Amino acid sequence: MIRELQWNDMNDLIENYYSYYEEVKRDQEFGIIFFHDKPSFESEVEWFSNLYRNTMKGDAFVRVAVEDGKVVGICDIHRIRPGSEVSHNGVLGIAIREGYRDRGIGKALILGALDAARGKLEIVTLSVFTTNKRANSLYRNLGFIDYGMRPKSIKRGNRYFDELYMYILL
Numbered sequence: 001m002i003r004e005l006q007w008n009d010m011n012d013l014i015e016n017y018y019s020y021y022e023e024v025k026r027d028q029e030f031g032i033i034f035f036h037d038k039p040s041f042e043s044e045v046e047w048f049s050n051l052y053r054n055t056m057k058g059d060a061f062v063r064v065a066v067e068d069g070k071v072v073g074i075c076d077i078h079r080i081r082p083g084s085e086v087s088h089n090g091v092l093g094i095a096i097r098e099g100y101r102d103r104g105i106g107k108a109l110i111l112g113a114l115d116a117a118r119g120k121l122e123i124v125t126l127s128v129f130t131t132n133k134r135a136n137s138l139y140r141n142l143g144f145i146d147y148g149m150r151p152k153s154i155k156r157g158n159r160y161f162d163e164l165y166m167y168i169l170l
């Protein structure tokens, strides 16, 4: 089930996020940008509170996927610098928990979040590791267009990853 964000989604989302810190230990190419130190539970609560508040203000457009009674994925689009000359732009982020990928959930989440943002934002951008073939192909199939690449943008241990930038007009 794809639905809007709810206040009681917090614990599932924090648990999912922490699981990505475990996953990257096994998969060095895992396509999410991490902080060097895993954020504390307290800072995660703050992150969630801000996300929830921004959805209420119309500055964030969020869809979550629920399966087995748990939130297993999230796609959020954040308005850039609300109240400014760039606030017609949004930035998209997405992550789905291991075990639930490659079943169309990502596609459904992105379509849901784009639908929620339509009429409120005009342009949505995202960035993706060039090595993240699944995400690259999903975004392109949904109509995102490449507009640039930042070489060696991500430094993970002694390895660098290039970051590809894409946009879609709503």
Ligand SMILES: CC(C)(COP(=O)(O)OP(=O)(O)OC[C@H]1O[C@@H](n2cnc3c(N)ncnc32)[C@H](O)[C@@H]1OP(=O)(O)O)[C@@H](O)C(=O)NCCC(=O)NCCS
Pocket: 030, 031, 032, 094, 095, 096, 097, 100, 101, 102, 103, 104, 105, 106, 107, 108, 127, 128, 129, 132, 133, 134, 135, 137, 138, 141
């Ligand atoms: C990237 C991610 C959001 C995609 O969500 P998902 O639910 O797995 O994706 P979907 O099942 O909706 O679609 C995946 C598509 O990629 C395709 N795909 C899968 N592996 C692929 C590969 N190695 N190369 C090319 N395409 C691939 C699938 O066939 C599918 O295409 P289709 O819709 O034409 O059948 C999800 O896998 C994820 O969270 N990954 C880990 C975190 C991450 O990388 N986040 C993105 C940060 S930019």
